[in-house]
Amino acid sequence: MNAPPSPPGTERTDGSSVRIGALVPLTRPGWVEAGQHLLAGLELAVREVNDAGGIGGRPLELVVRDTAADPQRAAAAVDELAHLGVAAVAGEYHSVVARAAAARADALGLPFLCSSAVLDALTEQPTPWVARLAPAQSHGWQVYADFLLGAGHRRIAVATQPSVYWASGTRILREYLAPRGGTVVELDVRALDPAAVCDELVESGATALLLLVGHPDPAVPLVQAVRRDRRLTEIVIGAPAGQPEFPAWAALLGGDGAAVPFLRYLPERLGPLGARVGAALRERLGRAPSFVAFEGYDTVVVLADVLRAQGDEDEARVGGPWPRVAVEGTRGQIRFSRTPGISVWQWTGAPIQVVDRDPAEPDRFRVLHAG
Known part of the structure; x- marks a missing residue:
């Protein structure tokens, strides 16, 4: 990929950017290939959001943390990211790891959009703070x-x-x-x-x-x-x-x-947005993108929509942004709803x-x- 994730301690602290925390498995025993594709999608979408003017004129910044498929490491990362003042947390591929991250995000009142993990019970109880793009298992x-x-x-x-x-x-x-x-x-x-x-x-x-x-x-x-x-x-x-x-x-x-x-969570045929993003992801990865890369891109599309609607990083921490989402993603129109048996806000339209x-x-x- 074109740019490695920022190491801890290098993020901006002057308040000039709107920050999103990104949880991705980038080292073993995590599924590293999945993490690379997820991060490629996240980074591409952030670049395009900033090329279009950012969030109310402020640049969107991705603060990346490697979970290495470790639930405790993911939970600690959520705490760190909250301390850094991120507007939301995104990502993760491994279901058990995402569950640990979701529990911490819920406890902190920090929005978490799970990109790829499918385990039905991401949280023990229904929560307004967590939503998911991938289909429930x-x-x-x-x-x-x-x-x-x-x-x-x-x-x-x-x-x-x-x-x-x-x-x-x-x-x-x-x-x-x-x-x-x-x-x-x-x-x-x-x-x-x-x-x-x-x-x-x-x-x-x-x-x-x-x-x-x-x-x-x-x-x-x-x-x-x-x-x-x-x-x-x-x-x-x-x-x-x-x-x-x-x-x-x-x-x-x-x-x-x-x-x-x-x-695999892709439609039979990608629309114009999906085809364009797919070509850009292929160039970025040096190979055909997996559905996980598209999930990463769509994650930022959703969060950018939420942040623009609320207009301010602090306002983005108010619960319940997911019902208002209605955006065009690479794989279709994205809306979230409450689904019986699922504790988080769920996109039910993901292709399978x-x-x-x-x-x-x-x-x-x-x-x-x-x-």
Whole structure:
């Protein structure tokens, strides 16, 4: 990317800018590729806001903090950013990390627009301070379950690791599939190595294996083991959380990483704004942008609209700005609403696709299903 994030201590303190705190995973064990794409979208939108005159004539400034997929580090960053006087906090990719950030933002009365995390319960109680652009996990993963059912899969195995996020995904799939004739078999990768997972798949009679595990380990070894097991040539490997979205997946797995369906939050065809932003993001990243980069861009579009409407950095700290939002994002018109079972303000119009990498051309994505 063109510009690295500002290190701590280099932000302006003279009040000349309107500051937004940005939480992104930029170092391991965070998903660094996702963080880079998220930051690219955030930075591009900030540049364009400033080129158009900023916020009431004041420049918009991004104050970046690396969460490294650490919930405690994210919560501490929210405290620091609040102390610096940011008007709002934005970003984050990992759901468990976003939940920690949302809890602190809620406690502080600091607006937080979550860009990419999908976990339904970002906060324990309904809050006026937190909103989300990404679809809730319950919605997106139900779309994925519809795709599985439509493809004829009724017995689904899930390889899992301990995590609130993975446990939530397993529950969503089980509850949605059961009344529709589907069953879920859970395989704990703490107790099973890749070879043992293959044995369990054969024994279970599952026709699909979903990777509810971290990337690259153990996701990559699991894919390699299944692809090489002649007993499992007909089984479908899926990754609803989106592990195959980024180039590292293809680099590590080659052809083995193709035909692994995952969730992506893009429309079938981008409109004029999305196409223009996509081209600019491609130039900035040196590769095709993921949906996460578009989420980053849309995050700043929303916050700029909120800040312009309220006109002052201090006024932006008044609760409840989300119901008034109505802006055109790269992937459609963005409005927020209260959704049953979701504790934060939610954009319900985010597009959802199930896509995979084409075996004949692994750098090309195929749209298999849309929700």
